[in-house]
Amino acid sequence: xSVSRHxxxxxxxxxxxxxxxxxATVMALPLIDGIFPALVLAGALTYxxxxxxxxxxxxxxxxxxxxxxxxxxxxxxxxVPSILLLGLVLxxxxxxxxxxxxxxxxxxxxxxxxxxxxxxxxxxxxKTASARVGEYLxxxxxxxxxxxxxxxxxxxxxxxxxxxxxxxxxAAATAGVGVGFALAVALAGPQLRGAVDIDRFRFGSSVALGxxxxxxxxxxxxxxxxxxxxxxxxxxxxxxxxxxxxPVKANDVDDDEAPAVDGDxxxxxxxxxxxxxxxxxxxxxxxxxxxxxDADGDAYRYPSSEDSRLPxx
Numbered sequence: 001x002s003v004s005r006h007x008x009x010x011x012x013x014x015x016x017x018x019x020x021x022x023x024a025t026v027m028a029l030p031l032i033d034g035i036f037p038a039l040v041l042a043g044a045l046t047y048x049x050x051x052x053x054x055x056x057x058x059x060x061x062x063x064x065x066x067x068x069x070x071x072x073x074x075x076x077x078x079x080v081p082s083i084l085l086l087g088l089v090l091x092x093x094x095x096x097x098x099x100x101x102x103x104x105x106x107x108x109x110x111x112x113x114x115x116x117x118x119x120x121x122x123x124x125x126x127k128t129a130s131a132r133v134g135e136y137l138x139x140x141x142x143x144x145x146x147x148x149x150x151x152x153x154x155x156x157x158x159x160x161x162x163x164x165x166x167x168x169x170x171a172a173a174t175a176g177v178g179v180g181f182a183l184a185v186a187l188a189g190p191q192l193r194g195a196v197d198i199d200r201f202r203f204g205s206s207v208a209l210g211x212x213x214x215x216x217x218x219x220x221x222x223x224x225x226x227x228x229x230x231x232x233x234x235x236x237x238x239x240x241x242x243x244x245x246x247p248v249k250a251n252d253v254d255d256d257e258a259p260a261v262d263g264d265x266x267x268x269x270x271x272x273x274x275x276x277x278x279x280x281x282x283x284x285x286x287x288x289x290x291x292x293x294d295a296d297g298d299a300y301r302y303p304s305s306e307d308s309r310l311p312x313x
Contacts, residue, residue: 019071020082026063027090027178034144035120036174037097039216041105042117045098045170047215047222052177056231057209059090059178062128062202068185069193079186087179091172098171099163109151116147118217125209128202197238204234 030036036058044050072079120143127134185192211227214220 023067030058033140038117040101042114042216049225051174053227055174055177060181062205076187083182091175094175095168095172098168112151113147118213121213125206129206201238
């Protein structure tokens with residue numbers, strides 16, 4: 001079960017199963033929900049740094065980092081081939097959606113649709129920042145659907161399918177940036193795991209998404225890479241070289257310091273027929289906390305659901 005304990009993460013994991021499929025679902029959501037096509041139509045790839053910002057924030061971002069560092073405990077040699085295979089699917093689909101963009105744009109009032117494209121990024125940023133707020137917001141696909149209805153103008157429909165090779169190349173490059181970001185995180189996973197405050201990175205990513213939305217809405221100069229700058233600052237402040245964000249190993253927890261389980265005091269005497277120590281009870285499946293294992297087979301104790309409901313997705 002997902003250690004994030006976030007309702008969306010749990011729902012996705014129940015549907016897709018393994019952590020590899022969870023990563024594939026997270027990175028493919030912008031193509032499935034229509035977020036990426038909406039940004040292409042709104043011109044997010046046409047201004048300077050647009051490819052880099054969109055690739056890092058839409059295909060990469062805090063969700064990708066969280067899944068790789070917290071859900072996938074395999075070695076980089078095992079994770080990298082899965083990400084490369086995922087890239088072979090994401091990049092062509094992103095290029096295909098961009099190829100259809102000029103035809104779709106011909107039947108839309110683009111200034112109106114551009115407002116909805118900015119609104120959907122704001123909604124994604126809010127969902128990233130707060131799981132509780134995200135429960136009251138509609139899905140991105142719903143917002144994009146409303147935008148298509150509000151901006152539809154059948155009189156401008158161009159029956160002939162037209163493609164822009166430059167736009168297609170930019171879309172493929174954007175998806176490639178996201179895949180490259182995932183590869184970099186996977187390769188540096190052994191060093192980053194436990195040294196990155198994922199919750200802090202998640203919140204900073206939501207701010208960067210908000211800056212991207214302002215650029216799409218043309219409320220901020222598009223020539224300045226503000227969203228990219230916010231993401232870089234977020235990455236710096238999320239890095240903890242002391243490793244204080246690392247989960248605690250169960251065998252490193254002293255019996256005297258182990259927290260009480262099921263309301264019993266820490267110094268209570270276990271029942272006669274039970275050989276389980278308080279420290280082992282902390283990582284037992286079915287408790288408030290989740291457990292995982294490192295390469296040596298040692299159990300990790302993650303924060304309880306009451307202490308940490310990380311809205312990574």
